[in-house]
Amino acid sequence: xxxxxxxxxxxxxxxxxxxxxxxxxxxxxxxxxxxxxxxxxxxxxxxxxxxxxxxxxxxxxxxxxxxxxxxxxxxxxxxxxxxxxxxxxxxxxxxxxxxxxxxxxxxxxxxxxxxxxxxxxxxxxxxxxxxxxxxxxxxxxxxxxxxxxxxxxxxxxxxxxxxx
Amino acid sequence: xxxxxxxxxxxxxxxxxxxxxxxxxxxxxxxxxxxxxxxxxxxxxxxxxxxxxxxxxxxxxxxxxxxxxxxxxxxxxxxxxxxxxxxxxxxxxxxxxxxxxxxxxxxxxxxxxxxxxxxxxxxxxxxxxxxxxxxxxxxxxxxxxxxxxxxxxxxxxxxxxxxxxxxxxxxxxxxxxxxxxxxxxxxxxxxxxxxxxxxxxxxxxxxxxxxxxxxxxxxxxxxxxxxxxxxxxxxxxxxxxxxxxxxxxxxxxxxxxxxxxxxxxxxxxxxxxxxxxxxxxxxxxxxxxxxxxxxxxxxxxxxxxxxxxxxxxxxxxxxxxxxxxxxxxxxxxxxxxxxxxxxxxxxx
Numbered sequence: 472x473x474x475x476x477x478x479x480x481x482x483x484x485x486x487x488x489x490x491x492x493x494x495x496x497x498x499x500x501x502x503x504x505x506x507x508x509x510x511x512x513x514x515x516x517x518x519x520x521x522x523x524x525x526x527x528x529x530x531x532x533x534x535x536x537x538x539x540x541x542x543x544x545x546x547x548x549x550x551x552x553x554x555x556x557x558x559x560x561x562x563x564x565x566x567x568x569x570x571x572x573x574x575x576x577x578x579x580x581x582x583x584x585x586x587x588x589x590x591x592x593x594x595x596x597x598x599x600x601x602x603x604x605x606x607x608x609x610x611x612x613x614x615x616x617x618x619x620x621x622x623x624x625x626x627x628x629x630x631x632x633x634x635x
Numbered sequence: 636x637x638x639x640x641x642x643x644x645x646x647x648x649x650x651x652x653x654x655x656x657x658x659x660x661x662x663x664x665x666x667x668x669x670x671x672x673x674x675x676x677x678x679x680x681x682x683x684x685x686x687x688x689x690x691x692x693x694x695x696x697x698x699x700x701x702x703x704x705x706x707x708x709x710x711x712x713x714x715x716x717x718x719x720x721x722x723x724x725x726x727x728x729x730x731x732x733x734x735x736x737x738x739x740x741x742x743x744x745x746x747x748x749x750x751x752x753x754x755x756x757x758x759x760x761x762x763x764x765x766x767x768x769x770x771x772x773x774x775x776x777x778x779x780x781x782x783x784x785x786x787x788x789x790x791x792x793x794x795x796x797x798x799x800x801x802x803x804x805x806x807x808x809x810x811x812x813x814x815x816x817x818x819x820x821x822x823x824x825x826x827x828x829x830x831x832x833x834x835x836x837x838x839x840x841x842x843x844x845x846x847x848x849x850x851x852x853x854x855x856x857x858x859x860x861x862x863x864x865x866x867x868x869x870x871x872x873x874x875x876x877x878x879x880x881x882x883x884x885x886x887x888x889x890x891x892x893x894x895x896x897x898x899x900x901x902x903x904x905x906x907x908x909x910x911x912x913x914x915x916x917x918x919x920x921x922x923x924x925x926x927x928x929x930x931x932x933x934x935x936x937x938x939x940x941x942x943x944x945x946x947x948x949x950x951x952x953x954x955x956x957x958x959x960x961x962x963x964x965x966x967x968x969x970x971x972x973x974x975x976x977x978x979x980x981x982x983x
Contacts, residue, residue: 498713498774505767522813525756529800533763534793537770541789544774544782597752598813 473591477517484510497548501539508532519594522601637741644743649730652748656729660887661691667942674946695880703876706776713775718874718881721768725888728761732895733816735905735927746905746927747816754815755807758896759800762851766792768885769853769870776873784869787859787953792851794960799847801968805840805975806831806900819904826910830903836978839971841901843964848893850960852886855945859953894937898930905930 487506494500512527605613665680665687672679680687705714731754735746744750751757766789773785809831810818822830831837850857861869871882898904905926915922951959 498710498771502713509764521751521753522756525753525760528760529756529763533760533766534796537763537766537789537793540767540770540774541786541793544770544786544789599811 473517477514477591480510480513480517484514495551495553497543497551498540501536501543504539505532505536508536517591518589519592520596520601522596522598640741641743644741648743648745649748652729653726656726656888656891657884659891660884661695663887663891663938664694664883665691666938667945670939670942671946674943698876698880698883701876703878706778706873708777709873710775710777713771714873715878717768717772717775718878718885719768720771721765721885722881722888724761724765724768725885725892728758728892729888729895731757731815732892732899733819733904734930735923737816738923745923750816751814753813755803755813755818755900758892759796759803762799762889763792763796765885765889768882772874772882773870776870778873780866780868781870781872784861784866784872788853788870791853791857791859791956791960794957795847795850795857795964798843798960798964798968799851801965801972802840802843802847803900804968804972805837806835808972808975808979809835809837815899815904819899819906822903823906824910826906826912827903827908828910830901830906830908832901837901837971837975839967840975841897843968843971844897844901846959846964848897849941849944850956852889852893854886854890854941856948856951857956858950859956890938890941891934894934894941895930897937898933902933 484507487503487510491500491503491507494503508527508531512524512532515521515524515527668690669679669687680690683689683693705711730748731751733747733750737747737750738745769792770785770789773781773783773788776782806818807813810821812818818831822835825834828834832841849855853859853861861871866872871879874882907925907929917925
């Protein structure tokens with residue numbers, strides 16, 4: 472059952488990601504990205520990370536993608552024009568991507584045993600567990616990340632501000 | 636446990652809740668038309684059936700039989716998808732709301748469809764996805780009024796979602812759980828005195844929730860997305876027949892859901908306002924149904940408040956709306972979270 476759900480949503484996720492690249496209209500790409508985000512949240516749920524799954528929906532599928540769609544609607548972005556792409560992309564890009572994929576896949580396969588594993592659906596991280604880890608063991612990195620986001624917001628404000 | 640009976644009962648429960656919910660949506664429309672009528676010193680619908688009670692039926696039939704116009708320049712797939720997204724998101728969130736005590740029959744929870752550890756987050760998540768229905772409808776209609784309406788609505792909903800999310804944190808801090816049954820059980824001890832709004836000192840949070848919820852459901856005084864005097868009808872200008880009806884139902888379904896959430900979070904859910912003041916009466920069936928009665932009564936008063944506000948307050952200007960959300964509600968919500976955590980840290 473769990474494996475069936477995993478395969479279904481993993482396929483949906485990959486299909487959404489491919490569709491995101493292949494669609495010519497930005498709004499269709501944005502909607503495919505929403506599908507990717509939402510199916511990722513189902514995968515989190517299968518791993519027992521219930522808070523993370525819903526945070527994924529609320530933050531990514533909800534807030535961030537709404538802003539994407541909002542900007543696309545506001546700028547009334549038209550369809551993308553297809554070109555044949557540069558020759559460099561064919562000769563360097565595709566082998567590069569394949570090499571990167573091979574390295575990542577190799578790393579995961581070799582490190583798989585030292586990470587340890589769990590069966591799908593055999594594990595549940597409650598919100599309490601998660602917050603205990605976040606706010607006790609990992610408090611400093613957590614707070615530093617929030618400062619990072621604050622810096623990004625300040626940067627956006629500075630860039631968008633009109634000069635007097 | 637007998638598996639077929641379990642599955643059958645669960646399916647039956649989902650069907651019953653959905654039918655009751657849709658009926659409630661239809662009759663909320665009638666309630667609104669009647670009440671606004673009385674507030675404006677007229678009768679409201681009174682011809683179809685006694686007191687106009689069959690009016691929702693006639694309205695539904697009319698919408699169903701109307702011609703489904705499809706303007707020629709719309710972006711078809713999204714134009715069709717948008718009302719479906721809006722309505723399905725509005726209908727999903729009722730699934731996590733507990734209507735009554737945890738009474739099991741053949742292992743099936745009678746008064747709640749799904750009892751989730753993260754029920755509150757599910758409601759917030761589904762609400763935030765529901766924005767797409769409105770945003771996409773306006774964009775795909777290829778109409779400037781629709782687009783303006785949906786842009787306003789997306790901006791408004793994203794802004795007020797922050798205040799909404801922060802307003803419920805006080806309640807979650809008090810309970811220490813995101814499970815809606817836990818939240819109600821905590822308020823179940825001393826009647827009205829232990830409800831979060833009074834005993835939990837969450838009255839400020841309730842006020843923030845109220846304002847943010849009105850804005851989230853696009854209701855007066857925050858109904859700028861469909862301000863008829865400037866945007867004809869806003870995001871659903873180009874829609875007709877059942878597609879329009881789906882938006883209409885989604886709006887009222889959202890009102891009811893928001894009322895249910897407010898009841899669960901702040902007004903003690905299904906718990907009686909008198910606590911254990913009066914001795915239990917009637918058989919087990921009466922004792923099981925009494926909490927449901929209290930729940931429905933609370934949701935009804937919330938809906939009454941919705942209509943009352945609509946009949947009383949004028950609409951905000953758009954800059955006032957944004958200013959109110961970001962400069963007033965959000966800081967108060969943050970202060971409320973800080974105050975609640977401090978009190979809980981020193982006394983809890």
